[in-house]
Amino acid sequence: MRYVCGAVQLLALICAVGSGFGQTAPAAIAGAVPAAVPVYDLLLMGGHVIDARNGISAVRDVAIKDGLIAAVAAHLDPAAALKVIDVTGLYVTPGLIDIHAHVYAGTGERGSYAGDLSLYPDGYTFRVGVTTLADAGCSGWRNFEDFKDRVIDRSRTRVLAFLNIVGNGMRGGKFESDITDMEAAPAAEMALRHKDLIVGFKTAHYTGPDWTPVEHAVEAGKVAKIPVMVDFGSDRPERPIAELLMSKLRPGDIYTHCYSGLRHELDEAGNLNPGMIEGRKRGVIFDVGHGNGSFAWRVAVPALKLGFLPDSISTDLHVGSMNTSMKDMLNVMDKFFAMGMSLDDVIRRSTWNPAREIQREELGHLSVGAPADVAVLSHLTGKFGLTDMYGARLQTHRKLVCELTVRNGKVVYDLNGISRPDWDKLPKNYLQTGDPRWDGIMPQRRTAPAPPRGGN
Numbered sequence: 001m002r003y004v005c006g007a008v009q010l011l012a013l014i015c016a017v018g019s020g021f022g023q024t025a026p027a028a029i030a031g032a033v034p035a036a037v038p039v040y041d042l043l044l045m046g047g048h049v050i051d052a053r054n055g056i057s058a059v060r061d062v063a064i065k066d067g068l069i070a071a072v073a074a075h076l077d078p079a080a081a082l083k084v085i086d087v088t089g090l091y092v093t094p095g096l097i098d099i100h101a102h103v104y105a106g107t108g109e110r111g112s113y114a115g116d117l118s119l120y121p122d123g124y125t126f127r128v129g130v131t132t133l134a135d136a137g138c139s140g141w142r143n144f145e146d147f148k149d150r151v152i153d154r155s156r157t158r159v160l161a162f163l164n165i166v167g168n169g170m171r172g173g174k175f176e177s178d179i180t181d182m183e184a185a186p187a188a189e190m191a192l193r194h195k196d197l198i199v200g201f202k203t204a205h206y207t208g209p210d211w212t213p214v215e216h217a218v219e220a221g222k223v224a225k226i227p228v229m230v231d232f233g234s235d236r237p238e239r240p241i242a243e244l245l246m247s248k249l250r251p252g253d254i255y256t257h258c259y260s261g262l263r264h265e266l267d268e269a270g271n272l273n274p275g276m277i278e279g280r281k282r283g284v285i286f287d288v289g290h291g292n293g294s295f296a297w298r299v300a301v302p303a304l305k306l307g308f309l310p311d312s313i314s315t316d317l318h319v320g321s322m323n324t325s326m327k328d329m330l331n332v333m334d335k336f337f338a339m340g341m342s343l344d345d346v347i348r349r350s351t352w353n354p355a356r357e358i359q360r361e362e363l364g365h366l367s368v369g370a371p372a373d374v375a376v377l378s379h380l381t382g383k384f385g386l387t388d389m390y391g392a393r394l395q396t397h398r399k400l401v402c403e404l405t406v407r408n409g410k411v412v413y414d415l416n417g418i419s420r421p422d423w424d425k426l427p428k429n430y431l432q433t434g435d436p437r438w439d440g441i442m443p444q445r446r447t448a449p450a451p452p453r454g455g456n
């Protein structure tokens with residue numbers, strides 16, 4: 001009896017998969033002539049594509065096959081796709097890239113970014129359209145491979161890393177200001193061993209008066225040919241930011257927390273530090289790194305009015321920022337839209353610009369052949385508020401919401417079920433509602449779940 005039941009379910013499943021619930025090429029229906037392989041696994045139809053690298057901001061269909069972008073055009077044939085999702089009225093962008101986050105969770109170390117202050121990435125990325133993030137220095141060469149094992153290798157999010165110049169990484173003040181543990185050679189060696197994952201070096205939270213962390217990070221950066229990201233730590237007159245930006249950093253190195261105002265980025269009269277302007281001319285990159293203590297309206301608003309836009313928008317995601325003023329990537333992007341940047345500019349700085357900064361130019365765009373990491377966003381109109389590090393609010397009338405996230409060609413987040421069939425149009429005993437070729441959400445159920453055993 002069980003066997004018969006299973007066979008019936010299997011039949012229903014074949015039909016369900018084959019029919020794609022009314023959205024599949026007729027030739028693919030099971031039981032007819034040999035099923036043709038659909039040209040595309042997934043087609044996002046009718047959305048407004050914003051792809052800075054390819055200069056596209058227009059309504060386009062986006063087709064995906066085998067985890068890669070297969071076609072982008074004004075009209076693609078829906079019959080050629082196994083699955084079609086109507087995204088009319090929504091924005092379709094490359095998967096967002098957040099180059100400043102803290103995700104070395106799970107070590108059990110209290111009060112440490114190589115521990116309890118970090119978050120496991122997957123709970124905070126796909127729901128806001130982020131498909132790639134870079135950990136900003138939680139690990140150093142001594143513990144990077146532990147970080148890789150605990151987090152990178154287990155995450156569905158693409159996790160890359162800036163390696164801390166401190167061998168012990170971001171384990172707290174006594175480690176982070178220990179100049180004896182800031183060795184360029186082993187850091188560079190580790191970066192070269194994991195070229196696919198380590199995209200830069202980081203120095204952060206340094207309290208001393210000297211340039212050792214910056215100099216050693218740059219030295220490592222030269223050997224591994226990757227950029228250095230600087231959180232400039234305590235404000236010390238012995239090492240002013242003008243000197244950092246005008247002579248210590250190389251073109252392509254990244255100054256994060258650029259709107260904190262904590263290191264004289266803007267003077268009392270509202271003028272930009274000349275080092276910011278000269279640094280930008282030299283090719284130094286300016287990154288937001290919002291966090292819980294690095295973004296103030298009273299700095300950002302005048303800076304943007306002076307034309308000083310960020311090169312990249314990033315969160316500085318950690319347990320202390322996600323429930324305070326930062327919240328998530330889209331909230332930070334909303335802030336720049338609210339200050340007058342166009343949505344195209346905001347998306348560019350959250351996709352293609354950060355991809356270039358970390359030298360991963362295969363990411364951050366929707367070119368044919370690129371990894372199919374995609375965000376589908378709605379831009380709500382209403383009454384909203386956005387807060388800064390001091391709890392000051394800026395009122396706004398637009399808000400980005402992530403409707404759907406695609407990672408490696410598979411739907412991994414779908415807020416309103418726009419990729420899903422209506423339950424009352426399915427076979428009575430439905431089990432399977434997707435297809436593993438596009439569906440990264442649902443376990444591919446072939447039997448009914450076991451009944452609960454009581455207790456819970």
Ligand SMILES: [Zn+2]
Pocket residue numbers: 100101102136231289291316
């Ligand atoms: Zn940080």
